[in-house]
Amino acid sequence: xxxxxxxxxMAALMEVKFNEERALRYIEALSxxxxxxxxxxxxxxxxxxxxxxxxxxxVLKPSRVRLPEDTQSVDPETGLVGEL
Numbered sequence: 001x002x003x004x005x006x007x008x009x010m011a012a013l014m015e016v017k018f019n020e021e022r023a024l025r026y027i028e029a030l031s032x033x034x035x036x037x038x039x040x041x042x043x044x045x046x047x048x049x050x051x052x053x054x055x056x057x058x059v060l061k062p063s064r065v066r067l068p069e070d071t072q073s074v075d076p077e078t079g080l081v082g083e084l
Contacts, residue, residue, distance in 0.1 A: 013056060020052045
């Protein structure tokens with residue numbers, strides 16, 4: 001991503017985080033209300049968190065960074081390495 005995220009983008013991402021928290025609390029409530037299988041609850045929680053992480057990365061489109069020791073460039077769009 002080039003530059004700072006816009007206020008509109010940040011507002012949308014905050015809404016994503018609020019909905020993630022609501023879903024996590026719902027999973028916790030279900031686990032307390034029913035004797036749900038803790039293994040599947042853990043899987044559900046993990047997949048939810050992975051999905052939110054993927055959604056956040058999709059919106060922000062973070063790019064690769066150059067390290068001081070790099071002698072090759074990294075194309076931020078493709079991730080392919082090329083000569084400097």
